[in-house]
Amino acid sequence: MACKRTSLSRRTFLQIGGAGIAAAGLTAIAASTGEAAPPRPPGALEEGAFLARCARCMRCVDACIPLALRPGGWLDGGRNLGTPVLDPAKCIFCMECVRTCPTGALEKIPKAEVDIGEIVIVQDVCLAWRKTRRCDICFKACPAKAITMQDRRFPVLSKPEKCNGCGICVRRCPEAGSILMTDKGANRPAPPPGHLLTHLEDRVGPYEIAPPPWSQWFQNRLLTLAQHFGLASR
Ligand code: SF4
Ligand code: SF4
Ligand code: SF4
Numbered sequence: 001m002a003c004k005r006t007s008l009s010r011r012t013f014l015q016i017g018g019a020g021i022a023a024a025g026l027t028a029i030a031a032s033t034g035e036a037a038p039p040r041p042p043g044a045l046e047e048g049a050f051l052a053r054c055a056r057c058m059r060c061v062d063a064c065i066p067l068a069l070r071p072g073g074w075l076d077g078g079r080n081l082g083t084p085v086l087d088p089a090k091c092i093f094c095m096e097c098v099r100t101c102p103t104g105a106l107e108k109i110p111k112a113e114v115d116i117g118e119i120v121i122v123q124d125v126c127l128a129w130r131k132t133r134r135c136d137i138c139f140k141a142c143p144a145k146a147i148t149m150q151d152r153r154f155p156v157l158s159k160p161e162k163c164n165g166c167g168i169c170v171r172r173c174p175e176a177g178s179i180l181m182t183d184k185g186a187n188r189p190a191p192p193p194g195h196l197l198t199h200l201e202d203r204v205g206p207y208e209i210a211p212p213p214w215s216q217w218f219q220n221r222l223l224t225l226a227q228h229f230g231l232a233s234r
Pocket of ligand 2: 041093094097
């Protein structure tokens with residue numbers, strides 16, 4: 001597959017530079033606290049490399065149309081402050097966050113290589129397991145054929161190695177809470193050798209939605225921050 005090189009604009013450089021300095025300080029302070037890693041967006045490098053590269057610029061949070069990303073807050077731990085935290089059940093693998101990340105914290109891999117975790121079917125909640133009614137919606141929805149119907153009645157994740165955490169079964173399930181998304185088995189990329197800030201290998205493809213002009217980006221950024229701190233409604 002053809003690869004292309006991307007370079008950073010002056011504005012992007014200043015944004016991530018300023019954010020990166022602040023982030024480096026926070027990460028250094030919190031580095032020894034052993035905080036757990038929250039779920040991360042598609043393409044996120046292994047957690048240590050991700051934290052080192054993420055500039056807390058929140059461009060990925062801004063780009064996420066289904067609001068699957070939020071900036072980490074104090075409750076997520078100091079080292080995660082301002083980093084993107086994913087709600088895997090909402091992510092539609094549109095890859096806009098990956099396209100927009102300027103630092104390589106989100107590796108620009110193609111959608112086919114994304115693996116952010118796997119599901120757990122909660123038998124106490126699932127309509128089929130509780131015998132409330134027959135239901136095989138998750139089985140039919142799974143594009144990876146990771147779910148089978150035990151005794152033709154009960155859905156089970158029989159091929160967990162095929163589940164990439166796409167969340168389609170979660171969104172289609174008519175009974176909320178029947179399918180939980182976990183980061184178990186998530187396959188996060190290692191940083192490629194020679195991975196420099198200004199030379200990012202891009203295999204994710206072109207933007208499907210063009211990024212907004214700077215003035216629009218700045219307005220969106222202020223609004224997102226206000227929403228995050230409860231000063232504006234979503
Ligand atoms: S993952 Fe990338 S786009 Fe998102 S906050 Fe970190 S550096 Fe910015
Ligand atoms: S892939 Fe799309 S939906 Fe998923 S976190 Fe990134 S921007 Fe949001
Ligand atoms: S998350 Fe996606 S791949 Fe995994 S079982 Fe559900 S539909 Fe299949």
